[in-house]
Amino acid sequence: MIELQGVHKSFGPKKVLRGVDLKIDSGESMVIIGGSGTGKSVTLKCVLGLIAPDAGRIALDGQNVAKQDRDAFLAKFGMLFQGGALFDSMPVWQNVAFRLLRGSLKRPKSEAREIAIEKLRRVGLTPDVADLFPAELSGGMQKRVGLARAIAADPQVIFFDEPTTGLDPIMAGVINDLIREIVVEMGATAMTITHDMSSVRAIADKVAMLHDGVIKWSGPVAEMDTTPDPYVRQFVSGVAEGPIEAVR
Amino acid sequence: MISASLAGLGRASLGLIAGVGRAVIFAAQTLVALIRPPFYLKEFLQALLTIGYFSLPVVGLTALFTGAALALQIYAGGARFSAEQVVPSIVAIGMTRELGPVLGGLMVAARVASSIAAEIGTMKVTEQIDALVTLSTDPMRYLTVPRVLAATLAVPVLVGVGDAIGIFGGYLVGVTRLGFNPANYLQNTVDFLEFWDVGSGLVKGAVFGFLVALVGCYYGMNSGRGAQGVGRATKSAVVTASVMILASNYILTEAFFTS
Ligand SMILES: Nc1ncnc2c1ncn2[C@@H]1O[C@H](COP(=O)(O)OP(=O)(O)OP(=O)(O)O)[C@@H](O)[C@H]1O
Ligand SMILES: [Mg+2]
Numbered sequence: 001m002i003e004l005q006g007v008h009k010s011f012g013p014k015k016v017l018r019g020v021d022l023k024i025d026s027g028e029s030m031v032i033i034g035g036s037g038t039g040k041s042v043t044l045k046c047v048l049g050l051i052a053p054d055a056g057r058i059a060l061d062g063q064n065v066a067k068q069d070r071d072a073f074l075a076k077f078g079m080l081f082q083g084g085a086l087f088d089s090m091p092v093w094q095n096v097a098f099r100l101l102r103g104s105l106k107r108p109k110s111e112a113r114e115i116a117i118e119k120l121r122r123v124g125l126t127p128d129v130a131d132l133f134p135a136e137l138s139g140g141m142q143k144r145v146g147l148a149r150a151i152a153a154d155p156q157v158i159f160f161d162e163p164t165t166g167l168d169p170i171m172a173g174v175i176n177d178l179i180r181e182i183v184v185e186m187g188a189t190a191m192t193i194t195h196d197m198s199s200v201r202a203i204a205d206k207v208a209m210l211h212d213g214v215i216k217w218s219g220p221v222a223e224m225d226t227t228p229d230p231y232v233r234q235f236v237s238g239v240a241e242g243p244i245e246a247v248r
Numbered sequence: 249m250i251s252a253s254l255a256g257l258g259r260a261s262l263g264l265i266a267g268v269g270r271a272v273i274f275a276a277q278t279l280v281a282l283i284r285p286p287f288y289l290k291e292f293l294q295a296l297l298t299i300g301y302f303s304l305p306v307v308g309l310t311a312l313f314t315g316a317a318l319a320l321q322i323y324a325g326g327a328r329f330s331a332e333q334v335v336p337s338i339v340a341i342g343m344t345r346e347l348g349p350v351l352g353g354l355m356v357a358a359r360v361a362s363s364i365a366a367e368i369g370t371m372k373v374t375e376q377i378d379a380l381v382t383l384s385t386d387p388m389r390y391l392t393v394p395r396v397l398a399a400t401l402a403v404p405v406l407v408g409v410g411d412a413i414g415i416f417g418g419y420l421v422g423v424t425r426l427g428f429n430p431a432n433y434l435q436n437t438v439d440f441l442e443f444w445d446v447g448s449g450l451v452k453g454a455v456f457g458f459l460v461a462l463v464g465c466y467y468g469m470n471s472g473r474g475a476q477g478v479g480r481a482t483k484s485a486v487v488t489a490s491v492m493i494l495a496s497n498y499i500l501t502e503a504f505f506t507s
Contacts, residue, residue, distance in 0.1 A: 050378045071384055079382040085375035098383050103286065149383075 001026050002047060002157070002189065007056035009042055016042050017053070018213030024206075026061075029183045029190045031200050031221070033235060034210035035244060040193045041082055043210065044159045047191075048079060060157075075104065078155035082162050082193075084146040086134035092145050093130035096120060099153040119148040124174050140166045147175065151182060158182065160192040164199050176202035197236060200224070209235060211244065274466045278396055281388040291394035299360050299395065299461070300402030304409065306359055307352045311410035314347050315339060315417030323426050335426065336433045337440035339418035344441065345505075348411040349449040350497050353456030356403055357489040361464040364395055365485035368468025369478035377469070392465040396458060403457025404450040411449060448504045455500065456493050463489040 002024045009017040016039040024030040032040050045051040047058055049065060058065045065073060086095050096116035099105050117127045123144040134142055143166055150158055160179060164172040180203050183190050192203060200207060201221060208218035209232050217229045224232060234242030318339050326332045368391055371377050380387050415437060422428040464485045471481035 045378070048378075048382055050381060074382060074384045077382060079379070081375045081379055083375055085379040087371075087376055087379070098385075102288070103384055 001059075001061055002191070003057075003059045003062075004043070004047070005057045005059075007043070007046055007058060008054045009039070009046060009051065010054055015213055017046070019056070020210070020213070020215055022208055022215055022218065024189060024191060026189050027183065027187045029179070029192065029203055029205045031192045031194060031204035031207050032210055033194065033200060033207060035235075036195075038210050039213060040210055041161055044079070044161060044191065044193065048074075048077060048159070071104075075153075076156045078150035078153065078158040080143075080146045080150040080158075080160045080163055084134070084139075084142040086142055086145055086149070088134045091131050091133055092120070092137070093117065095134065095145060096130075096148045096152050098149060105153055115152065116148070119152050120145070122151075122178060123148045124171055140168070140171065143167065144171075144175070147178075154186060155188065157189045158191075160190065160194075162193055162195065164194060164196050172196065172199065173202075179203045197238075270470075271466055274469070275462055277388055278392050278462060278465075281386070281393050282397065284389075286389060288390050288394055291390060292398055295394045295398035296402055298363075299356070299398050299457075300405060303356055303359055303402075303406055306355045307406045307410045308413050310351050310355050311343070311348060311414035312417040314351055315343055315414030315419075316421045318342055318347065318414075319418035319421040319426065323422075332426075333436075335418070335422055335428070336436035339422075340415050340437045340441045341445055343414035343418070344411045344445045344449045346449075346497075346501075348414055349407045349452035349456060350493065352407045352410045352453065353403065353460065353493045353497075354490055356399070356406065356457065357460045357493060358486055360399065361460045361467075361485040361489040362482050364461060364464030365468040365471070365482045366478055368465055369471030369481040372469060372471045373473055373475075373478060387469070392462075392469070395465055396461040399457035399461035400454050401457070403460070404453035407449055407453035408446070411446060444504075448500075451504075452497060452500050455496055459492045459496065460489045463492065 093116040097112040100112035204221040467485040
């Protein structure tokens with residue numbers, strides 16, 4: 001279970017998060033929606049400790065994440081970055097198997113490579129991609145390699161920052177199914193950021209909407225279409241009129 | 249007006265002090281990471297290759313021309329009090345004590361501090377550093393330590409090779425242009441050169457190598473956002489590394505040769 005209470009974060013004069021409260025139960029798939037630049041990526045990075053929040057409490061299974069042993073904490077996580085964040089100095093398979101080639105999860109090279117190729121297959125990439133370098137891939141392929149890397153060590157908690165942007169509809173469907181599968185089969189807890197409403201419906205148990213630095217609404221995905229909340233209604237229908245200003 | 253410019257100066261000074269503080273903390277963290285596992289051997293060997301081996305041509309050429317020019321100058325200067333015979337020994341002492349380590353260090357600063365800062369800076373802006381952390385890998389140990397260690401070990405070797413090439417440059421000029429007898433020139437060099445002339449230069453090289461890699465890593469890790477941020481980090485790394493080499497060279501020379 002991940003719990004955020006009153007998380008604040010500013011960059012200089014700019015207040016990005018102004019008291020985010022959010023709870024994600026174990027084995028649940030939470031999707032965060034919200035306008036561009038509202039702080040969704042910052043929220044994920046705060047949980048991972050990549051950005052230190054100015055105020056507030058973040059707990060994993062009841063324990064404050066700031067006070068936990070970092071290595072043990074991070075070993076439970078997988079993260080897909082919005083920009084892929086692949087290491088461009090090493091081939092694709094070593095990116096995917098990064099965790100399996102060093103540290104506590106280290107295993108023989110051939111075995112790590114096999115796992116990498118298997119994970120690549122799951123995100124719809126063929127084995128011949130394994131020996132290419134990230135710079136030789138298209139944007140959508142890089143995204144999927146990032147996804148394969150995030151799931152390579154079978155983490156308990158997985159964060160996906162816009163897993164389907166830049167993918168064609170068919171591949172987006174494959175990735176949606178994969179995320180759903182990871183949550184259902186492996187019992188992982190997932191937190192996904194996406195702008196794609198069909199993705200939201202495909203992968204979410206619960207949905208939370210971030211706006212103006214706070215969670216404006218959260219609830220089961222089934223209630224998303226019926227809620228009277230004006231922010232959610234405007235976001236789901238995608239119209240310019242409403243409480244969310246279209247011109248920023 | 250005056251108070252505003254004073255305030256600006258004060259802010260800049262405070263910023264500088266804070267910057268120095270951060271850099272010192274960074275250096276301390278590097279030293280701690282240096283002695284605490286995990287160690288990344290493959291990254292270390294890779295760094296040894298790029299920092300050490302691939303710097304050989306630049307450092308070698310610099311030393312060759314410097315030694316050659318030095319021989320000409322000392323010959324001309326020595327002629328004023330008919331002491332042309334000091335050319336071999338002064339070339340040797342000048343190269344090994346000062347010019348070898350300093351010019352070698354500066355060339356490595358230009359080549360290595362910039363490339364380290366640009367590489368790590370790019371990793372920072374494209375979130376690769378964040379990705380390393382989420383993959384349970386400490387960027388200090390994985391990126392900084394291998395480079396700093398490799399530079400500290402490789403630059404003295406580069407300086408040693410540079411010394412030899414520089415002395416050879418002086419020898420070439422001495423023999424072909426200044427009319428020295430080849431055997432005499434070499435004998436003269438060997439007779440007057442002391443162990444500590446070379447040793448002090450190698451110690452300087454180690455210090456310079458440490459500084460260059462540390463500064464490159466520091467500016468890379470603290471790079472600003474975007475291409476502009478990386479550009480600024482690269483420039484600052486080269487400038488800072490060069491100034492630090494010259495300043496620490498003076499301090500080391502004070503420490504080694506005034507007693
Ligand atoms: N390291 C940083 N330094 C300064 N400002 C930052 C930093 N990271 C994020 N911001 C700012 O915080 C705000 C929120 O950024 P964030 O990346 O979380 O947006 P987002 O909700 O993920 O948007 P998108 O959907 O476009 O990815 C942005 O205005 C951004 O400029
Ligand atoms: Mg984002």
